[in-house]
Amino acid sequence: QVQLQESGPGLVKASETLSLTCTVSGGSVSSGSCYWSWIRQPPGQGLEWIGYIYSSGSTNYNPSLKSRVTISVDTSKNQFSLKLSSVTAADTAVYYCASAPITMGLTFEYWGQGTPVTVSS
Amino acid sequence: EIVLTQSPATLSLSPGERATLSCRASQSIRNYLAWYQQKPGQAPRLLIYDASNRATGIPARFSGSGSGTDFTLTISSLEPEDFAVYSCHQRSDWPYAFGQGTKLEIK
Numbered sequence: 001q002v003q004l005q006e007s008g009p010g011l012v013k014a015s016e017t018l019s020l021t022c023t024v025s026g027g028s029v030s031s032g033s034c035y036w037s038w039i040r041q042p043p044g045q046g047l048e049w050i051g052y053i054y055s056s057g058s059t060n061y062n063p064s065l066k067s068r069v070t071i072s073v074d075t076s077k078n079q080f081s082l083k084l085s086s087v088t089a090a091d092t093a094v095y096y097c098a099s100a101p102i103t104m105g106l107t108f109e110y111w112g113q114g115t116p117v118t119v120s121s
Numbered sequence: 122e123i124v125l126t127q128s129p130a131t132l133s134l135s136p137g138e139r140a141t142l143s144c145r146a147s148q149s150i151r152n153y154l155a156w157y158q159q160k161p162g163q164a165p166r167l168l169i170y171d172a173s174n175r176a177t178g179i180p181a182r183f184s185g186s187g188s189g190t191d192f193t194l195t196i197s198s199l200e201p202e203d204f205a206v207y208s209c210h211q212r213s214d215w216p217y218a219f220g221q222g223t224k225l226e227i228k
Contacts, residue, residue, distance in 0.1 A: 047219040106212040111164035
């Protein structure tokens with residue numbers, strides 16, 4: 001069973017770059033078996049898919065965030081990362097990493113516990 | 122862009138009752154719909170994928186149905202641990218979106 005764990009700063013200043021890492025265990029980011037994704041949930045709101053990366057390095061991002069998002073993978077550490085630039089208070093949310101098996105398309109089977117990020121002014 | 126509309130926003134029921142939750146898509150998403158359960162302070166948990174397939178370890182009291190634009194999640198007999206927020210998610214068309222959720226609360 002795949003396990004995921006998010007890590008990174010819980011507080012980011014407005015206009016700066018949010019950086020989070022997801023460490024994967026029980027699976028390999030280079031195996032080609034999953035889409036590795038980031039999803040967020042603003043306080044009291046619904047879930048918003050941010051984007052994913054595949055083992056080949058190909059990425060796909062939510063158009064609403066595309067200009068500010070970069071997702072990358074570090075196969076040596078079995079991690080994938082999220083960078084979101086020029087953050088504002090609207091980017092305050094709980095950020096989740098998740099895995100979606102290729103056989104299930106973009107269906108998120110395993111999730112990290114989530115990490116809250118607050119953007120301060 | 123496909124919009125998922127869930128109804129009702131809040132559903133108040135008692136343990137043992139049957140729960141019926143709806144998710145409607147603004148255009149056809151074939152059967153590419155999943156349901157997730159989320160409890161306070163926890164990550165979402167996959168319940169149903171591709172409209173009607175239960176995920177690993179999900180009890181049989183959870184079932185999903187529908188295709189095209191109208192989908193239903195049914196919990197046949199509510200257990201105390203089932204009171205949570207339920208969200209639907211489509212993977213048919215870009216960008217893949219979630220519904221706003223239905224809160225299932227104890228009556």
